[in-house]
Amino acid sequence: MTPEEAIEELKYQEKMRSKGIDYRVNNLVIYESVDALEKQITKKPIEKDYPWAICPVCGGSIYLDNVQEHIMSQETTYCEHCGQALLWESEE
Numbered sequence: 390m391t392p393e394e395a396i397e398e399l400k401y402q403e404k405m406r407s408k409g410i411d412y413r414v415n416n417l418v419i420y421e422s423v424d425a426l427e428k429q430i431t432k433k434p435i436e437k438d439y440p441w442a443i444c445p446v447c448g449g450s451i452y453l454d455n456v457q458e459h460i461m462s463q464e465t466t467y468c469e470h471c472g473q474a475l476l477w478e479s480e481e
Contacts, residue, residue: 395421
């Protein structure tokens with residue numbers, strides 16, 4: 390199930406409940422929704438040999454030169470492999 394399909398299913402479930410119709414919740418929809426929300430909680434990347442870091446969720450390689458401006462301004466970036474929100478700390 391894609392995130393888009395999960396969103397549509399959740400909207401449909403809410404529509405049925407608002408009409409007073411007892412609609413069984415699809416567990417896959419709940420799983421996909423929780424997964425998407427958890428990826429919005431920032432996590433610190435695993436620091437490796439510069440210029441590489443590792444996503445703490447999927448283990449994907451992150452090339453630091455691509456996110457250097459975000460690191461300096463402490464902006465949130467996202468893993469290009471899984472979409473996990475990453476929070477960088479600048480060295481001071």
